[in-house]
Amino acid sequence: MSAPTALHPADARARFRDGLVTPTTGWCDGWVQANLITIPSANAWDVLLFAQRNPKSCPVLDVLEAGEISGPLLGGPDGDVRTDLPAYRVYRDGELVETVPDVRDHWRDDLVSFLLGCSFTFERALLAAGVPVRHIARGCNVPMYRTTRRCRSAGALGGPLVVSMRPIPEALVQRAVEITARYPETHGAPVQVGDPGALGITDLDDPDYGDPVPVAPGEVPVFWACGVTPQAAVVESRLPLVIAHEPGHMLITDTPEPLVG
Amino acid sequence: MSAPTALHPADARARFRDGLVTPTTGWCDGWVQANLITIPSANAWDVLLFAQRNPKSCPVLDVLEAGEISGPLLGGPDGDVRTDLPAYRVYRDGELVETVPDVRDHWRDDLVSFLLGCSFTFERALLAAGVPVRHIARGCNVPMYRTTRRCRSAGALGGPLVVSMRPIPEALVQRAVEITARYPETHGAPVQVGDPGALGITDLDDPDYGDPVPVAPGEVPVFWACGVTPQAAVVESRLPLVIAHEPGHMLITDTPEPLVG
Numbered sequence: 298m299s300a301p302t303a304l305h306p307a308d309a310r311a312r313f314r315d316g317l318v319t320p321t322t323g324w325c326d327g328w329v330q331a332n333l334i335t336i337p338s339a340n341a342w343d344v345l346l347f348a349q350r351n352p353k354s355c356p357v358l359d360v361l362e363a364g365e366i367s368g369p370l371l372g373g374p375d376g377d378v379r380t381d382l383p384a385y386r387v388y389r390d391g392e393l394v395e396t397v398p399d400v401r402d403h404w405r406d407d408l409v410s411f412l413l414g415c416s417f418t419f420e421r422a423l424l425a426a427g428v429p430v431r432h433i434a435r436g437c438n439v440p441m442y443r444t445t446r447r448c449r450s451a452g453a454l455g456g457p458l459v460v461s462m463r464p465i466p467e468a469l470v471q472r473a474v475e476i477t478a479r480y481p482e483t484h485g486a487p488v489q490v491g492d493p494g495a496l497g498i499t500d501l502d503d504p505d506y507g508d509p510v511p512v513a514p515g516e517v518p519v520f521w522a523c524g525v526t527p528q529a530a531v532v533e534s535r536l537p538l539v540i541a542h543e544p545g546h547m548l549i550t551d552t553p554e555p556l557v558g
Numbered sequence: 559m560s561a562p563t564a565l566h567p568a569d570a571r572a573r574f575r576d577g578l579v580t581p582t583t584g585w586c587d588g589w590v591q592a593n594l595i596t597i598p599s600a601n602a603w604d605v606l607l608f609a610q611r612n613p614k615s616c617p618v619l620d621v622l623e624a625g626e627i628s629g630p631l632l633g634g635p636d637g638d639v640r641t642d643l644p645a646y647r648v649y650r651d652g653e654l655v656e657t658v659p660d661v662r663d664h665w666r667d668d669l670v671s672f673l674l675g676c677s678f679t680f681e682r683a684l685l686a687a688g689v690p691v692r693h694i695a696r697g698c699n700v701p702m703y704r705t706t707r708r709c710r711s712a713g714a715l716g717g718p719l720v721v722s723m724r725p726i727p728e729a730l731v732q733r734a735v736e737i738t739a740r741y742p743e744t745h746g747a748p749v750q751v752g753d754p755g756a757l758g759i760t761d762l763d764d765p766d767y768g769d770p771v772p773v774a775p776g777e778v779p780v781f782w783a784c785g786v787t788p789q790a791a792v793v794e795s796r797l798p799l800v801i802a803h804e805p806g807h808m809l810i811t812d813t814p815e816p817l818v819g
Contacts, residue, residue, distance in 0.1 A: 342603045345610065349618050357610050362713065452623065 299436060302326040306549040307372050310381040318384045318398050320438040320507075320545040322417050322430075327554050329483070330547040331358055331370065332413040332524030333382060335400075335540035336531060338363040341409040343452035347530060348411065350449040354458055354526035356414035356482045358552070363407050370412055370550040378410050384543035386528075391535035400540050408540070413524045414483035415547050416461050418554055422476050428469045431510045438545035439463070440504035441523050445497025446488075448530060456530030459505070460488060460496060460520040464512040473519060482555065489520040496520060506544035560697060563587040567810040568633050571642040579645045579659055581699040581768075581806040583678050583691075588815050590744070591808040592619055592631065593674040593785030594643060596661075596801035597792060599624045602670040604713035608791060609672065611710040615719055615787035617675035617743045619813070624668050631673055631811040639671050645804035647789075652796035661801050669801070674785045675744035676808050677722050679815055683737050689730045692771045699806035700724070701765035702784050706758025707749075709791060717791030720766070721749060721757060721781040725773040734780060743816065750781040757781060767805035 300323030301309070309325050321330055336344055341363075348355035361368050367376035379401045387395040387403050395403075416439075420430050432439045439461045446458040465473045470490060478486035489496050501518060502509045506525055512518050528541040542548065561584030562570070570586050582591055597605055602624075609616035622629050628637035640662045648656040648664050656664075677700075681691050693700045700722045707719040726734050731751060739747035750757050762779060763770045767786055773779050789802040803809065 338603075342599075342606070345603070345606050346621055346623075349606065349610070349621065360607055360610065362607075 300324045300433070306551050309549045310372070310376070313383045313398070314377070314380045316398055318546070321383060321547045321549055322420065322439060322545065323433045325549045326421050329358070329550045329552040329554055330415040330417040331550050332415050332528075333378065333410060333540070333542040333548055334413065334527050334531065335378070335408050335410040336536055337405070337538055338407045338409050340531070340536050343454040344411060344527060344531065346451035347448070347454045347527060348413065350451055351526065353484060353488065354448065354522035354524065356484065358412045358414055358482065358550070360412070361410040363409050365410070370548070370552055372551050378548070379404055382542050382548050383546040386541050386543055388532050388536075388539040388541070390537060391532050396543055403538070403540060405538075411527070412548060412550070413527065415524050416484045416521050417547060418483040419477050419480040421554070422480070423473060426472055426476055428465060428473050428476070431464050432508065435510060437510065438507035440501070440509050441506035441525055441544055442496070442498045443505045443529060448526060454530050454534045456526065456533040458488070459523045459525040459529050461523045462501065462504075462518050462520050464510065464516040465519045466516050470517055470519060477521065480555070484522045484524070487519045487521050491517045493518055561585045561694070567812050570810045571633070571637070574644045574659070575638070575641045577659055579807070582644060582808045582810055583681065583700060583806065584694045586810050587682050590619070590811045590813040590815055591676040591678040592811050593676050593789075594639065594671060594801070594803040594809055595674065595788050595792065596639070596669050596671040597797055598666070598799055599668045599670050601792070601797050604715040605672060605788060605792065607712035608709070608715045608788060609674065611712055612787065614745060614749065615709065615783035615785065617745065619673045619675055619743065619811070621673070622671040624670050626671070631809070631813055633812050639809070640665055643803050643809050644807040647802050647804055649793050649797075649800040649802070651798060652793050657804055664799070664801060666799075672788070673809060673811070674788065676785050677745045677782050678808060679744040680738050680741040682815070683741070684734060687733055687737055689726060689734050689737070692725050693769065696771060698771065699768035701762070701770050702767035702786055702805055703757070703759045704766045704790060709787060715791050715795045717787065717794040719749070720784045720786040720790050722784045723762065723765070723779050723781050725771065725777040726780045727777050731778055731780060738782065741816070745783045745785070748780045749783050752778045754779055754781075
């Protein structure tokens with residue numbers, strides 16, 4: 298299945314609101330995609346401080362304060378962060394209790410939502426520069442891994458760095474680094490090139506989130522910091538309630554991609 | 559008086575702890591300087607969110623959580639944010655009650671301290687590129703102005719953008735813009751070149767903080783976002799207790815200046 302590249306974000310969000318469940322990689326060329334992390338306001342300080350201290354994995358694009366269900370990134374008053382993503386995970390006390398396309402039943406007025414940059418944003422630039430993106434070519438989700446590298450903690454909140462992986466032909470690795478370095482708000486340059494073991498990843502075929510993709514001979518697995526990182530932290534820290542996007546199933550925002558290069 | 563450019567930050571902080579009161583512009587070449595804003599933890603969420611929403615004026619370098627009086631930027635356990643800056647302002651309910659070299663008498667265990675980037679950090683790069691910095695040449699503080707431009711608010715917190723001003727020879731303005739643009743963590747490129755009226759500044763000789771400096775014929779007043787911005791916001795918003803650096807009297811940190819260029 299190939300993603301609808303030319304769709305406007307509002308139309309994509311309307312499809313998700315109507316029930317379509319799909320990873321969003323390759324969708325809506327030219328628009329920023331975002332991770333969602335929603336927690337009770339009592340935990341919001343720790344999450345915002347965690348993001349500030351781990352900016353490479355948690356670049357904050359915007360925050361919806363307690364009681365807000367929309368904002369500029371969701372198209373203004375008509376948006377609804379509870380329905381406009383393709384799929385959500387709901388965790389209670391650190392346990393995954395549900396994966397659903399709509400979280401209105403779980404909503405409370407004290408919930409605060411963080412919208413964080415996503416590496417899907419730079420994939421168009423990679424493709425435009427001739428760097429292949431395997432999971433887009435295969436029409437699947439990007440593989441993501443929990444690493445043994447710890448984030449800097451904040452209050453009660455700590456957890457591992459989570460990364461996304463793209464196999465890149467050796468000759469194009471430098472180009473991929475240069476291009477993604479220009480996108481600091483969506484994770485920037487890779488955190489690791491080659492050697493998955495340096496991140497404590499023992500089996501590339503068994504990602505912790507998303508779908509596995511093959512790494513061909515002559516290709517190098519390249520790892521970028523991933524916006525699932527704070528989701529792993531709030532789960533590990535057993536916050537009483539966490540709502541997050543299903544990894545790879547992002548908010549497609551009304552923010553145009555930055556012009557860089 | 560010329561500033562001690564070759565001093566190590568730890569030695570500078572020791573002098574301030576011993577009672578020396580002076581602006582820090584030009585001090586300790588090669589080390590990042592920082593703004594301080596200290597508020598009760600009940601207000602910390604609003605301040606951190608305000609900083610996240612106004613990153614150009616409020617680049618967060620680090621946060622000392624409630625009960626902490628030091629951290630890596632202050633040289634570790636021996637540092638003390640209550641004594642190691644040259645001078646502090648203490649506000650209660652939005653009113654300036656004291657300017658003092660030591661705030662231990664005002665300290666409480668629920669206070670949270672934000673350390674924010676300062677434009678003094680890029681002045682060495684300006685000088686190295688042949689761009690004169692008037693207030694350093696004159697041995698005085700940089701002039702700062704409250705503008706009519708409003709920041710994006712956060713919770714109960716709102717206020718005006720505060721800017722610092724440096725007169726730059728016309729032929730060097732482009733260079734000054736290019737150089738400072740490389741320092742996004744210390745306010746980056748100017749917010750305004752020339753025309754003080756566009757920011758609502760009516761009299762350059764009457765700054766709201768710091769010292770006036772003359773703008774010579776052939777020079778253009780150039781304005782950068784200033785880390786006094788959150789201080790203006792917490793005062794305008796009448797937080798019950800605010801401790802901040804005296805403008806221009808910064809924390810000199812143990813963080814080396816970023817290598818850019």
